[in-house]
Each structure stands twice: as structure tokens, then as C-alpha cells.
Amino acid sequence: MKVVYHPLMKESYDHTPAGAPGRLDTSVKILSEHPDYDIVMPKPATEQQLLLAHDDGTISRVKRESESSSKQNLYKTALLAAGGAILTGKIAIEEDVAFGLIRPPGHHASRSSYWGFCYFNNIAISLLELKNEGLIESAFLLDFDLHTGDGNINILDSESSFVISNPRSNNEEDYLREVRAVLESSPEVDIIAASAGFDQYIHCWGSNLSTKAFYEIGFMMYEFAKEKCDGKRYGVLEGGYNHEDLGRNVLAFCEGLRGVQSTIL
Numbered sequence: 001m002k003v004v005y006h007p008l009m010k011e012s013y014d015h016t017p018a019g020a021p022g023r024l025d026t027s028v029k030i031l032s033e034h035p036d037y038d039i040v041m042p043k044p045a046t047e048q049q050l051l052l053a054h055d056d057g058t059i060s061r062v063k064r065e066s067e068s069s070s071k072q073n074l075y076k077t078a079l080l081a082a083g084g085a086i087l088t089g090k091i092a093i094e095e096d097v098a099f100g101l102i103r104p105p106g107h108h109a110s111r112s113s114y115w116g117f118c119y120f121n122n123i124a125i126s127l128l129e130l131k132n133e134g135l136i137e138s139a140f141l142l143d144f145d146l147h148t149g150d151g152n153i154n155i156l157d158s159e160s161s162f163v164i165s166n167p168r169s170n171n172e173e174d175y176l177r178e179v180r181a182v183l184e185s186s187p188e189v190d191i192i193a194a195s196a197g198f199d200q201y202i203h204c205w206g207s208n209l210s211t212k213a214f215y216e217i218g219f220m221m222y223e224f225a226k227e228k229c230d231g232k233r234y235g236v237l238e239g240g241y242n243h244e245d246l247g248r249n250v251l252a253f254c255e256g257l258r259g260v261q262s263t264i265l
């Protein structure tokens with residue numbers, strides 16, 4: 001399975017928990033040492049691609065924020081994150097399942113504003129790029145981050161053939177049941193994508209989901225894709241702030257997403 005990642009993502013680019021030093025270290029180590037995962041490097045998104053989801057003013061504001069000496073990597077990294085999501089979606093459509101190990105996250109970035117550690121809306125840009133290129137018309141977007149992806153809704157809600165789900169249940173059993181129910185009730189689509197946040201983790205802010213639950217969510221997406229969208233599926237990283245366990249949670253989700261039938265995590 002392809003993992004889209006660029007070494008600049010490892011460097012801190014701001015003072016938010018998402019940009020903290022060391023946050024991606026366990027994920028990079030586990031996935032790069034795993035024989036079933038190949039790291040591929042993205043190119044930065046172009047301004048034209050950013051404009052699919054954002055207005056000019058938002059792009060300029062992120063650029064200006066990066067002029068501060070403590071955020072000098074910000075704009076470059078944000079462009080790579082958006083470009084990373086685009087590449088992840090492309091691989092999912094043209095080759096096989098893929099995961100974007102990217103930051104800054106994006107699901108709180110709206111067309112004309114951003115907050116919540118996000119700058120550009122990576123997943124929205126990637127879906128709109130696929131649509132723009134005529135590769136998809138419809139999509140299911142599952143956002144399992146602890147926080148509602150208000151940016152995803154702001155940008156994609158006007159797309160009538162896109163379904164966006166932000167499950168809300170506050171215990172694992174109910175949460176997985178809710179995910180299953182929304183997936184079952186979805187019509188056939190061209191692709192399923194995930195805003196993959198790991199801050200619902202039992203040892204992170206949400207205190208809700210186990211590592212196994214992330215595997216189950218990935219596996220449900222795998223089954224959905226087989227049944228409803230010709231196997232087309234991908235995810236990109238959003239939140240998740242337990243640095244030590246983020247790698248095993250990302251791996252658990254990816255193992256489910258690629259359809260590995262295993263209970264050993």
C-alpha cells in the first residue's frame with residue numbers, strides 16, 4: 001500500500017499541537033519499516049488547485065502567516081500537505097488504496113477562513129481535483145476525527161453527489177455501529193475517502209476509540225469500497241496528538257483499509 005509522505009512534514013511549522021515536533025515520528029517509523037507499505041513523495045499543490053477549495057484571500061493569509069520567523073516552514077508544508085492529499089486520491093483512483101501521512105491537517109479549513117490547526121483543506125482539495133479532472137462525480141467522505149469537519153462541510157456541501165458523515169457516538173460500540181449504519185445507507189459512489197483523525201483515541205483527547213476500532217473503521221471502508229465504489233478508497237491524516245501511539249493507530253486503520261483480515265494489532 002502506498003503512503004504519501006514528505007520529510008518536511010516531520011519538521012515543526014507552527015506552535016499548534018498538530019505542528020508539534022515529533023508528532024509524526026512513530027507513524028513514519030512504523031510505516032517505512034513495514035514490508036507492505038511504500039512511501040511516495042508528493043509535489044506541492046499549485047495555486048490553481050488551492051483555488052478549487054479556497055478564495056484568494058485565504059491563500060494570501062496563509063502566505064503572510066508564514067513570514068513570521070517561527071512559521072517559516074508553514075506555507076511550504078501546507079502546499080505539500082494539499083499536494084499530498086491530491087496524490088493520495090490520484091493513487092486511489094488510478095492504482096490502489098492509499099494513505100496520506102500529511103500535516104498540517106485540513107478539515108477545519110473553509111473556503112474563506114481557517115482555524116483548528118488547519119490551513120488548506122487537503123481532503124476537499126483532493127476530491128475537487130479528482131472531480132475537476134473528470135475522474136469522479138460522487139464521493140463518500142467519512143470524517144472520524146474527534147471534531148466535526150466544518151471546513152469539509154463548508155466546501156463540499158454544495159456538491160450534491162457528495163455524502164459527508166461525521167459520526168458522533170461517544171462509546172466505541174455505538175460509534176462503530178453508527179459508522180456501519182451510515183455506510184450501509186449510502187448510495188453507490190465513485191470513491192470513499194476518510195478525514196482520518198486519531199484524537200478519538202482512548203489515550204488522546206476524545207477518550208473514545210481503541211486501536212482496534214481504527215482497524216474496524218478501515219475495514220468497514222474496505223468492504224464499502226468493494227461493494228459500492230469498485231474498491232476506490234483512501235484516507236488522509238487529520239488530528240491525533242498521542243505521539244507515542246499515533247503510529248500504531250495509523251497502521252491499524254491502514255491495515256483495515258487495505259483489507260487485511262487480522263486481529264493482531
Ligand SMILES: [Zn+2]
Binds near residue numbers: 147197239240
Ligand atoms: Zn480533531
